[in-house]
Amino acid sequence: DIQMTQSPSTLSASMGDRVTITCRASQSISRWLAWYQQKPGKAPNLLIYEASTLQSGVPSRFSGSGSGTEFTLTISSLQPDDFATYYCQQYNTYPLTFGGGTKVEIK
Amino acid sequence: QLVESGGGLVQPGGSLRLSCAASGFTFSNYWMTWVRQAPGKGLEWVANIKEDGSEKYYVDSVKGRLTISRDNAKNSLYLQMNSLRAEDTAVYYCARGRVIMDVWGRGTTVTVSS
Numbered sequence: 637d638i639q640m641t642q643s644p645s646t647l648s649a650s651m652g653d654r655v656t657i658t659c660r661a662s663q664s665i666s667r668w669l670a671w672y673q674q675k676p677g678k679a680p681n682l683l684i685y686e687a688s689t690l691q692s693g694v695p696s697r698f699s700g701s702g703s704g705t706e707f708t709l710t711i712s713s714l715q716p717d718d719f720a721t722y723y724c725q726q727y728n729t730y731p732l733t734f735g736g737g738t739k740v741e742i743k
Numbered sequence: 744q745l746v747e748s749g750g751g752l753v754q755p756g757g758s759l760r761l762s763c764a765a766s767g768f769t770f771s772n773y774w775m776t777w778v779r780q781a782p783g784k785g786l787e788w789v790a791n792i793k794e795d796g797s798e799k800y801y802v803d804s805v806k807g808r809l810t811i812s813r814d815n816a817k818n819s820l821y822l823q824m825n826s827l828r829a830e831d832t833a834v835y836y837c838a839r840g841r842v843i844m845d846v847w848g849r850g851t852t853v854t855v856s857s
Binding site: 668670672674678679680681682685691723725727730731732733734735736737 | 778785786787788791800801802803836838842843844845847848849850
């Protein structure tokens with residue numbers, strides 16, 4: 637199985653900060669990576685797929701980059717609605733696997 | 744919209760059948776997926792099923808115990824859960840998509856405990 641490792645596991649930031657979350661795959665997954673946002677008690681919400689394609693309706697302050705084994709999710713200017721947990725997910729190979737999550741907290 | 748139902752408390756070794764009712768899109772045109780989340784933990788992909796039900800894929804830990812199925816006439820997705828274990832305790836989400844999940848339900852909670 638492909639292991640997905642996210643860092644950091646928790647991130648403390650302030651409104652307006654630029655935030656970067658890293659996701660590493662245990663083997664190359666080309667650009668077959670998605671990012672999801674999840675708020676407490678809610679279902680995940682798709683933000684980005686194919687490493688950098690923004691899902692319809694997602695604010696442009698979110699962006700993704702990377703290929704192979706290393707990927708990043710960047711929030712250019714943190715907004716109140718962005719405090720949540722973020723997960724990466726590879727879809728290069730079955731079983732589909734998620735990273736352990738990065739919780740973005742208010743500093 | 745996706746709405747799950749059928750969760751509850753079940754003893755180890757027991758069975759449960761989850762349902763997911765779809766509306767607002769042409770259900771028969773989409774692969775569908777089950778994803779679960781244990782309490783306080785991350786997301787785990789469980790299984791997915793092709794539009795016509797002819798292909799199904801599972802995570803190894805549930806093979807032979809959990810079975811995904813669908814009824815396109817009823818716009819419904821199912822997860823038959825047998826031989827349940829404590830580690831199956833989770834919120835189960837149904838989601839639209841084969842490998843990228845763009846619409847999710849709110850989830851239904853399954854607790855396996857004696």
